[in-house]
């Protein structure tokens with residue numbers, strides 16, 4: 712199906728983009744990789760009067776560890792994350808997630824920030840960012856604020872971003888050298904959205920878990936932080952008992968619905984198994 716008629720504008724600078732958003736309010740939408748927005752328009756689930764292409768804005772495509780944090784510019788593509796040497800070890804949850812997003816065509820164009828702004832509960836990045844406690848920087852004409860990822864995700868396809876705001880950067884705090892993580896995803900076939908997915912991220916200190924991040928994909932109205940599971944790990948060695956208990960609690964936190972991808976029970980069990988596998992993988996990385 713063709714999308715409804717829309718105007719197309721290109722912003723050359725961030726200031727120009729912010730001014731256009733301020734002026735046109737609800738009528739205009741930023742276009743990044745277009746890998747979610749264009750399909751939505753073709754399906755007639757979205758019909759913005761104007762698209763503002765932000766791809767030519769300079770300085771938004773950096774991926775770097777800087778000032779005690781990982782900084783991911785708004786135009787960093789999934790593909791860049793897939794190929795980055797930086798997204799290993801302590802940032803392994805990010806590096807492991809990137810190649811599991813759809814196919815090479817989508818990964819060449821789609822952006823991390825676009826995925827977070829889109830807030831599809833089956834999107835993989837939001838779980839990863841919940842696990843690593845990321846925050847997004849949102850700029851508007853004359854203002855800037857930093858939004859913790861838990862506050863960004865409000866509901867299915869709904870965020871706390873205002874229409875006049877652009878995400879300029881995603882920031883991940885440096886978890887320290889004794890940290891690791893991964894992302895595991897059950898999909899019906901390569902390139903599919905998750906039947907269920909789990910991001911795990913663990914910081915260790917003196918042989919015990921200092922802080923754990925566990926977040927779930929595709930099993931709720933938003934990506935879900937498995938808070939009880941995270942807390943159950945804190946202060947404990949990453950042994951079999953702790954892993955089993957955290958996996959049980961992660962499955963309990965899931966709110967799956969039966970659909971073509973499986974029953975509630977199947978998805979809940981997938982969360983349990985993926986959480987345990989993820990934590991074991993992280994443990995192996997530390998032994």
Ligand SMILES: Cc1cc2nc3c(=O)[nH]c(=O)nc-3n(C[C@H](O)[C@H](O)[C@H](O)COP(=O)(O)OP(=O)(O)OC[C@H]3O[C@@H](n4cnc5c(N)ncnc54)[C@H](O)[C@@H]3O)c2cc1C
Pocket residue numbers: 740741742743744745746747748749750785811812813814817820821822823824825826827828829833834835836872876877878879902903904905
């Ligand atoms: C066939 C197919 C399979 C896919 N499979 C997966 C999958 O397995 N896992 C997965 O996670 N995703 C999947 N996706 C989605 C893909 O990851 C998208 O790239 C991503 O969701 C959106 O990024 P984008 O840059 O393409 O955003 P766009 O489509 O350009 O925009 C999406 C939304 O975010 C807004 N937006 C974009 N950038 C910004 C910004 N900087 N500031 C404020 N608002 C912004 C737009 O206005 C729009 O509302 C798939 C997509 C397709 C087409």
